[in-house]
Amino acid sequence: MPTPATLLAPPTAAVPFAADLARHGDALALVHDDESLTYAELADRVGELAARLGTTRRLVAVTVRNDVASIVAYLAALAGGHPVVLAPADRPEALDPILATYRPDVVVHAGRSAGLAETRLDERHPGTAHDLHPDLALLLSTSGSTGSPKLVRLSQANLQANAEAIADSLGITPADRAVTTLPMHYCYGLSVIHSHLARGATLVLTTLSVVDPCFWDLVRRARGTSFAAVPYTFDLLDRVGFPDLDLPSLRYVTQAGGRLAPETVRRYAELGAACGWDLVVMYGQTEATARMGVLPPGLAAEHPGTIGVPVPGGAFRIEPVDGHDAGELVYAGPNVMLGYAESPADLALGRTVDELRTGDLARQRPDGLYEIVGRRSRFLKLVGLRVDLARVEEVLAELGLVERGLAAAATGTDERLVVAVERASQADPDDDALVSKVLAERLGLPRAAVVVHGVSALPRLASGKTDYAAVLALDAARRGPAGDTRPADALAQLPGSPTPAPVPATQPTDATAVVRRIYAEELEHPHVTDDDTFVGLEGDSLSYVATSVRLEQALGHLPADWHVTPIRDLVPRPATPASPLRRRLARLAAPIETGIVLRALAIVLIVGTHAKLFAWPGTAHVLIALAGYNFARFQLGGERLHRLRRQLRSLARIVVPSVAFIGAAYLLTDRYSLANVVLLNAVVGPETWSTTWQFWFVEVLVYLLVGLGALLATPWGDRVERRFPFGLPVAILGAGLLTRFEVVDPGVPHTAPVLWLFALGWALSRTTTTPRRLALSVVALVSVPGFFDDPRREAVVLAGLLLLAWVPTVRLPAVLHRPLGVLASASLYAYLVQWLVYPELVGIHPAVAVVASLVAGVAYWGLVTRVPALVRRRVLTRRTVTRRTLTRRTLTRSAGSRTVRSPAADAAPTDAAA
Structure with missing residues (x-):
């Protein structure tokens, strides 16, 4: 136990980049979601939390994620001179061995957003229970993953020296903006934070994956200049078409965390040179505070298999190893750790090592560059x-x-x-x-x-x-054929396999495989991996309902952002099996998205009102707002031209079945005109209500999607949407309100303006804070009354908007989820076919007419969405059989009288209803 004198001693000198934040003044320090902090504001928050931690030097454990509160908590501990040990906030089990072995004096649980009120201090000891060496600043796991109690002891000088060395190597300036791609508790991700804070640069904090289109939207919107990558990241970059991304502000990409294949280094170095950014290959270990070698960008394409030279202030040497041509790489520099800790007693130790034996076998080439050739240890x-x-x-x-x-x-x-x-x-x-x-x-x-x-x-x-x-x-x-490392189920879906191959006996059949199968079937995508997202696979509101309902049945619960969450993170970790009572309660009241319920309920109310079974007008206008909501969720990710193609495909899935059905109705009845068939009745049709107005909803929705799609297809519109994802729909909402209050002529002469409802839904989708949600609710409360001159209709619309704004999910019996999903998926089709079905049956009974209309709508939905998929599969099967037959014949002819056998030869709902 420490002596009383130790308890009263003032803390030792803090890490400069944490203690001197205020010197950067009003420079932007942190950006996270809708929050931004200057260095002066960050310094104030750090100071407030440091005061809560006290002046007695203590061992502080901090659970962290990539957000403002975690940065504040970490810096507050460093600024107060407290040794810190980090643990991931999303893996509570990782904290257990730290608590059991090192018994920290205080555990700081950082909140999900900034604000000290959300940061909880778990005081475990009054004062401190440890004898802490004056130089000790940070403790990091040697492996970053195994939960081993063996930690690396890093000093204040280690952290500052490595931050300065990396900043010098990369030329970091206050103008730089690093977008976080690695977790904060990982030494490489932490060093990105250190080096940018040391230079007064900006950190753009996010947990989004690089496979998520929203990540690249953020890079463009925040004008990110760099991001860090491990070898696995480059596999993901290949998957998302990184070479085609427009990233005008990108200055460099760093790579560390393991050896990257030389051919990949060369390819990305050449890509960067062509696009105006640098690939900086780096080499490091936790014991050297993350990074100790750097390959100058100009040499990456020519010498892709090397790790370069030591960072400023460091030095490499090669120590001979018996039985090896190469020797062990040894590093010396001010960033080398104090030593290891395996028990609380080790926290009192000073420096026990002066240089780092990396365990890597290396050689120095004649040009002075170092090259790793193997590993000495396991x-x-x-x-x-x-x-x-x-x-x-x-x-x-x-x-x-x-x-x-x-x-x-x-x-x-x-x-x-x-x-x-x-x-x-x-x-x-x-x-x-x-x-x-x-x-x-x-x-x-x-x-x-x-x-x-x-x-x-x-x-x-x-x-x-x-x-x-x-x-x-x-x-x-x-590993599949020819070294292909994709999962076996992904290989089975390659072109040429008419039906999914059976999963091999050795292939795990876990929940991720079920999710991959659901995505493959609903999105008709042949190559689904655990890193894919619904949006990344070009899912949209047309396939959203069916996919989400199946996922909820398979997984039990879906997070609000499931559509942009990689499959591997979507599958919940195993939990303690629920009791029979809990399972029964879950079946009685399981969560389902409010949007799905609104879509299903709306189409029932629309048909029922038309058939005079009851009177619930207004739900079609709720669907207009819901269309705007899902337009933002599914149609605004990705590059401009790629996004335009997606929007056109989605538009076609509305227009084609609508035109086909209305065309048939035009030929079979005398109720409609050619203007209906080409969806122009709202522009050229009669002003008085007639049967030609029955498809107004489809027509107006198509006008909105065409107009807004054209706006966002322009470079100017694309830039504005990415720069102001919330501001643009608010501006369009303002323009729509001018037409709603008849200040401006909407330009569509014979229909009530609904642009403001669509824009309101769009803005709600982009809302991440309570004040904004409140403001939009006020807009709804002010703008809806008086629009219809029908209090009941206005109450229905207002209720739908407020539910969309404030209630993301509702709990309903699980047995209802599937029927609701089917109704929501078929809502557009039911809206179309009702006009030919219920008038013929309403004389029998309105209820019969409503049920028949809904059943016919579901049938038309199945015809439109399922039959083409079956036809495509049959065509693919025939092509594959033909190709295999021709292959066998060719091989047989080439072999003469012998037959050579080759292994290769055997080898929704719509935006309208959203």
Whole structure:
């Protein structure tokens, strides 16, 4: 225990970049969602929280995510001279070994948004229970993932020196704006924060993935100049078409966290040179405060397999290793750690190491550049995290996943962790899937990065030692043809496979596979991976309802932002099985999106009102607002031209079935005109109400989508929408209110203006704060009354708008979700067909007419959406069979009398109703 004198001693000097924030004044420090903080404002918040932590120097644990509150909490601890240990806020289990081993004096739980009122301090000891070395500033996990109690001890000088060295290497200035792509608790992500704060630059905080179109919208809107990437990031960049993205403010991309394939380095270096930004390859380890080597951007394309030279102030040397041509890379510099900690007693230690033995085998080339050629110790770098293979085997034993008397072996590559587990009985693929799932969660790794094989006995060398090469070879069967590392179910969907191939016996059949199948079927997309999102796969409101209902049935619950969440993050982690009572209650009242309920309810009320079963007018206008809401959610992501193509496809899925049905109705009856068929009755039709006005909803919606799509297709409109995602719909709302109050002629002569309702829904979709939601609610309360001169209709519209604004989900019996989803999906089609169905049956009974109209609408929806998909599959099947037949014939002819067998030869709802 520390002495009383220690308790009264003032804190040691704080880290300069944390203590001197105010010197940057009014420069912009942090941007997160709708919040921005200058350095002066950040300094005030840091000072307030530092005062709450007190002057007694204590061990502080902070749970962090990429948001303002986490930055404030972390900097407050550093500014107060308190040693800090970080843990991810989204993985509570990662904090447990820290609490158990190091017993921090206070745990800071940072809120999801800025504001000290949302930051909770869990005081565990009065004063401090530790003897803390004066130089100690930060404790980080050596692996970043395994939960090992072994931590790296970093000093104030380590943090400041490395921040300055990285800032010098990258030429960071106050004009730079780094967009966060890595978690704050990871040393590489943390060093991005350090280096930019040291130069008074701006941090744009986000947890969005690079596969999410919203991430690139944010980069453009915030004028981001850089982002950090690990090797896995570049796989994702390839997937989203990064070379085609328009990123005018991007200055450089840094890469660290593991070796990037030389061909990828060269390709991205050449891409950057052509587009005006630099690829900066870096090399580092947690023990050196993240980064210690940098490859000058001008050399990346020519020397892509090297790590460059030491960062300013550092030095490399090569120490010979017996039995190897290369030697171990050793680094010295002011950013080298004080040493390791494995118990609270180690927190009192000073410097125990002067240089860092990296464990990497390297050589220095004649041109002075250093090159990594292998590893001396048993570590992997997976998705930027260092994984201790010995620790993996210990985790398996701790979890009870290795039976008594048996063993496990862990090996792998920088792409995946491969584990062999001895089993007393025959290996069960389901057991392998369970072990890999639990192990991935314990290590904090993506599920797809962990492969487990149950074996009767571990492969051994003649010496009796584990044959790790043979363990690694077990993974070959799962890697697909020619080294293709995509999951087997993705390979089965490649062109040429007419039907999905069965999942191999060794392929895990977990919840992510179910979600991938749902996406593949509903979006008709052949290549779905765990990193894909609904929006990224070009899902829109036409496929939204059916997909969301199926997902809710499969997963039990969907977050509000599920449509932009990668599949791997969408699947909930295993939880303690619910009791029978809880399961019964969940079935009785399960959440479903309010928008889906509104769509289903609206079409029932529309048809029922027309058939005079009851009188609930106004719901069609609610659907106009809901169309604007979903227009923003599904039609505004991605590049301008790509977005335009998506909008045109979505528009076609409204126009084509509408024109087809109205054309048939025109030929079969005398109720409609050619203006109806071409959707122009609202412009040229009669002013008085007649049957030709029955399709006004479809016509007006098409006008809105065409007009706004044309506006956003212009470079000017595209820039304004990205720069002002909330301001633009508010401006359009203002213009729409001018037509609503008849200050301006709407230009569509024979219909009431509804632009303001569409824009109001759009603005609600872009609303992230309560004050904005309140302001839009006030607009609704002011603008709806008096619009129809019908209090009941106005009350219905107003209720729908307020539900959309304030109630994201409603709880209804789970048995109703599927029918509601079907009705919502078929709402446009039911709106169309009702006009030919209910007049013929209303004489029998209005209820019969309503049910028949809805059933006919569902049938037309199935005809329009399902039949084309079946036809495409049949065409694909015939083409594939023909291609295989021709291949066999060609191979047979080329072989003469011998037959050569080649392995290759056997190989919604609409925006209108949204």
